[in-house]
Amino acid sequence: MSLSATTAPPSPAPPPPDTAPRRRGSLLNRFDLKYSPYLYIAPFFLIFGVFQLYPMARTAWMSLHDWDMIGEHTFIGLDNYTALLSDDYFWNALVNTFGIFLLSTIPQLLLALFLANLLNRTMLRAKTFFRMAIFVPNVVSVAAVAIVFGMLFQRDFGLFNWLLSTVGVDPIDWRNQTWSSWTAIATMVNWRWTGYNTLILLAGMQAIPKDLYEAAEIDGASQWRQFWQITLPMLRPTFIFVVILSTIGGMQLFTEPLLFGNGSVIGGNQREFQTLAMYMFEKGIYNLSTAGYGAAVAWAIFMIIVLVSLINFLLVRRSAK
C-alpha cells in the first residue's frame, strides 16, 4: 500500500483496484451460494454411488452372464431369470423367508407397540434406564446372538429342551422341522429387534400432542380407549416406517439362519430354513461357477422388497384417506 501511496497520482475517478476485488468477491459468493450445497451433500452421494449404486449396476450386469467367480464370463441375456422361475429351491427359499418374516414381524411389532405404550406412561420411574435397557439387545453382535441362541436351541444339552423336559415334553430337534426351525430363528430376530422398534414407536408417541390426551381424560376416556383412538391413529406414519424397515430386514435375513444351521448355506438337511439371502450366497459365492445366477437371485430379492414396500405404501395411502 505504501508503494502505491507514493507513486500513484491522485485520481478523480473511483480507483479501479477497488472494483476488481469486489467483483471477485461476488463471484466467489455466488459460487458459494449456488454450488456449495452440492459439495455438502456430495459425500453421501459419492459413498452411495461407490458402495450402493455401482455394486447394484454390476450385479445387474453379472446377472446377464454365465459368470465364473474366478474364471470365464459369458453373456447369456435373461437366461438366469427364466431359470429362476422354474427353480424349486428358489421358491422354497422365498416361502421360508416370508414364513420367518411373518413369524418375527407380527409378534415383534405387537410387542414393541405394547412396550412403547408402557414406556410412554408419564408415571413410570427411571424411564431413561428402561429405554436404554430395551435397546441393549440390538447392540449385541448378530453373530453372538445367533451362537448363543443356537446353543439354547441345541437338541442334546440346550436350555429350551431342558425346560420342555421339566414339563414332560420330549426333546425337539429344532433344526429338523420347518416349524421348529422357523420359530427358533424368529425368536432370535425378535429378541434383537423388538427394543429397536419400541424406541422408534416411542419417539412417534412422544410427538403426539399431550393436550389430546388431556382433553380425552376430561371427556372421561379410559387409557385403553385413548390408546385406540388417539395413539394408534396418530402413530400410523411411524408404524408404517417401522413396517417397511422390518420388511427390508426380514427379506435380507441371513446371519441368524446361517449360524443356526452350523454355517451351512443350504439351511437344514432339506432346506427347511434356507432364506433368499442364503440361496443367493449359495449360488453366488459358495458355488463359484454360478455367480451370475446368484446375481439374478440378488436382483429378485431387490424386486421383492420393492414390491412389498409398494404394497405397504398403497395400503397406508388407502387407510389414510
Add this chain to the structure above:
Amino acid sequence: MSLTTRRSRMAAATLAAITAVGGLAACGKDDDKPAAGEKPAKLVVDTFSEFGYDELVKQYEQQTGIKIELRKTAQLGEYRPKLVRYLATGKGAADVTALEEGILNEFKANPGNWVDLAPLIPDHSKEYLPWKWELGKTPDGKLLGLPTDVGSLAVCYRKDLFEAAGLPTERDQVAALWPDWNAYHQTGQKYKQATGKAFVDSITAVSNGVLFQHGGDLFYDKENNIIADSSPGVKNAWDTATSMVDISAKAQTWSPEWNGGFKQGTFATTFCPSWMLGIVQDNSGAENKGKWDVAAVPGGGGNWGGSWLAVPEQSKYPEEAAKLAEFLTNATSQVEAFKLKGPLPTNLEALKNEAFLSYTNEYFSNAPTGKIFGESVAKIEPVHLGPKHQAVKENAYEPAMRAFEGGQASKEKAWEQFVKDAATQGAF
C-alpha cells in the same frame, strides 16, 4: 444459461465423479510388485482347522527377520468363501494359502490364480508321497501346491465308556473287535445294549470313513463328469453308513451337539484322521485327558482330508512366499507340526523320522500315534476327487444322509434328494 442445462450439467458432473470413484474401486488390483529379491517386511499365512504352525512361524521369523502373520480359520466351510472372495476381487489373499484336498480341484480349474512354484524352489518331487505330490500339480504340469499333511484314518474311542460297557479297552484288542465295518456295527450294537447310549457320533462320520477307503473315483470319474448316482464307492459308503443309524448319536460333525458330545460322552467312538486329534482334544477338554485312545480303523487305511500350501498369483512376494511354504512343509517342520496338533506328514523323510515314529500322544492315553498313523499311510489308496467334490459332499450327500438319520426322509427319498442336489452342485 438456462436453469435446466445448468442442472443437467451438475448432474453430469456428479455422475462423472461417481463413475470415476466407482472405476477406481473396480480396478483395485495394484500391480506395483516390488523388485525381485527385495525382502518383504511381512508375509501372511492362511490356514483352516489346525495346521500346528504356531511354533514354526516363530522359528522362521527368527531365522529370516521376516514377520509372519498366521491367520487361522476354524472351519473349511468358512475358509473357502473368504478365499474365493480374495481371488475374485484380486485382493486380500495370504502369501501362503492352505488348500484342502476337497477344494483343491476346484481351484485347479483356474490355475491362473496361482503361482507356479517349480521355478522358485529346488525340485522336491522325490521327497514326498508320490501320489500326494502329483495331486498338487495342475493338468498342464504347473506346481500349484506343496504337500502338507495327509488324512489317514483311525478310530478315536473312549476307554472309560468301553469299560463301562464291558468291552476291552486295550487298543490292539479294540482294533481286533472290528476287522471290518460289519463287525464294527455289531460291536456298536453290543455297546448300545449294555449302556443304552449311542456308539458313534453320526452316520456321516461312518460314511467318511468308508468313502475315503475306496481308492479311485467317488462323485466324479476321471474325466470329471459327475457320477454321484452310479459310483460304487459312493453307493457302498451310503449303504454301510445308513445301516448304522441304530448306533448313531445323530450329532452332526462341527455342530454344537457334536462339540458338546465330546465332553458329555454322548458317543464312544469317532473317526479320526490324524488332523482330527487336535480337535477331539480341544472339544473334550482337560477333564477328559487320558480317557480317549486311538485304534485302527475297520477295513484298513483310508485318507480323509489333507492339504497343500499354495501361493496366490496376487502375492507381492511370490519368491519369498514359496520359500516360506517350502520351509513349512520340509521334513523337520512336518514332524514338529505333527507333535503339536497332529497333521500327518507327507514327507518321506519325516515319515521315517525317529521322533515321529516314536511319538506318543499324552492326551490319548499315550497312544503311539506316530506308529499308528505312520503305518496306515502306506495303505492309503489315492482317491480321485472332482472339481466340486466338497460342494457335492457338504450340500448334497451329507444333508440327504442326515435327513434319513433324523427321520425326515426314507432311505429311498433321501437318495433321490442326494442325486438331484448332486447334479446342481456339480453343474459347471
